[in-house]
Amino acid sequence: MKKAIVFDNSGTLLERYRVIKDVSTGELFTDVNSLHLIDSMDSLALVVLQFNTNCLLNLDSNTLISDVIKQHNIDFDVSFTSCETTKEEVTDILENENQATISDITDGFTILKEKIPKMELCNGPAVIIDINKNKIVYTITSAGKLFSEVIDTIKILQSRGIEIYIASGDRKGAINKLAEILNVNKKHAFGTVSPKGKCKVVRCLKDRGYKVMMVGDGLNDVLAFNNADVSVLTVEQEEEVSPKLINKTDYVIQKISEVISIDF
Incomplete structure (x- = not known):
């Protein structure tokens, strides 16, 4: 799959x-x-x-x-x-x-x-x-600034044939630049998307036959978590996490590199 x-x-x-x-x-x-x-x-x-x-x-x-x-x-x-x-x-x-x-x-x-x-x-x-x-x-x-293990993590995931997407509420220009740095197809990078927009990205991928993991850290990721096959909450930012988020996730990771070990 x-x-x-x-x-x-x-x-x-x-x-x-x-x-x-x-x-x-x-x-x-x-x-x-x-x-x-x-x-x-x-x-x-x-x-x-x-x-x-x-x-x-x-x-x-x-x-x-x-x-x-x-x-x-x-x-x-x-x-x-x-x-x-x-x-x-x-x-x-x-x-x-x-x-x-x-x-x-x-x-x-x-x-x-x-x-x-x-x-x-x-x-x-x-x-x-x-x-x-x-x-x-x-x-x-x-x-x-990128967390220290992000670039290597993305490379490893891509080497396994996993397609990488970015869906963020941040400014579109910044997301396009990030995609370039990470060697992610800009057509797979969505900037300034709402919670519903992130959810739509997940649903569209599932409709196309993908098994989808959503990785996020904020309240605006909850809808996407609910619709993904696997949801992953990262706490590397070291900010207080809303209970609304913790109750909606399958995995909690301390560093982004831990995504590599999650089998989905």
Whole structure:
């Protein structure tokens, strides 16, 4: 039987570093899980902006994020939400928001550069909007570096004839770059997909006759876990894991290389 493994990105393939800023108070957080934050409330949505944050350094830091989105026609996708919403509703909020500025994104740069000087992977901005309040409540700046055994693990799996896919809520450009680094077919790399989108990737592979393993670390992987033949939770990121996730997985691994030993 044909086999495929679908990997999440941040926290699974990439050691993730994230800075979250509370727009109303100006407080910066490095130890808050954005998905848990959204899951704890009933009107929040994680919106990934499809551009590289480095371009913001050339703009006035006091410029509204909403103005940048409109002036540069920046696309976006909702990757995780605790409520039902539409792209039209999110567009209206993003284009008319009048509080969050570029500095709310770039203020996290200094912290990230201490951890990852080049900030080459997963470098992109996101915002958390409150659907009920019609505003941006948090900004997120993130970067990452591959866990040490990722490249060798992917090579071994590919040598066994297992097809590798990536399905992540992260920025599309970063996922395409990751696919290139890992020698994964870019047609097998899906960026800024929602939990339903990850589930769709798994289902499509199963419909094509594949036996599918899903490997992830976050709440946005639960639906894909439920539909995969084998689900694997990786805790290499060393963040608190939601009970909702632990109860939905077949295996828990400490390092990504342990995937090699799972027979499916």
